[in-house]
Amino acid sequence: MNATEKFREMKRRGQRITALTAYDYPTARLLDESGLDIxxxxxxxxxVVLGYEDTTQVTLDEMLHHTRAVARGVKRALIVADMPIHSYDTPEQSV
Structure with a gap:
């Protein structure tokens, strides 16, 4: 069963879908081991981590760096990562 099917089934059953944020390997590993869904x-x-004034300074390379670190700590949860502002300007560029 893929993630989309899993979450649809959870919704159908009235189950809660759990999600939290992680920026690094140890946090991701702990969250994954706790049974979190996303x-x-x-x-x-x-x-939060890099000390920027706002999120508009985050680069795609920085997002990739942290996403890779999180991915190394996750065995079962679905990983979702933001794309930074202006990394795409049209829906077609985003996929």
Missing amino acids: ILIGDSLGM
């Missing part, structure tokens, strides 16, 4: 790498890492 782990998000948000562009908020720019402010």
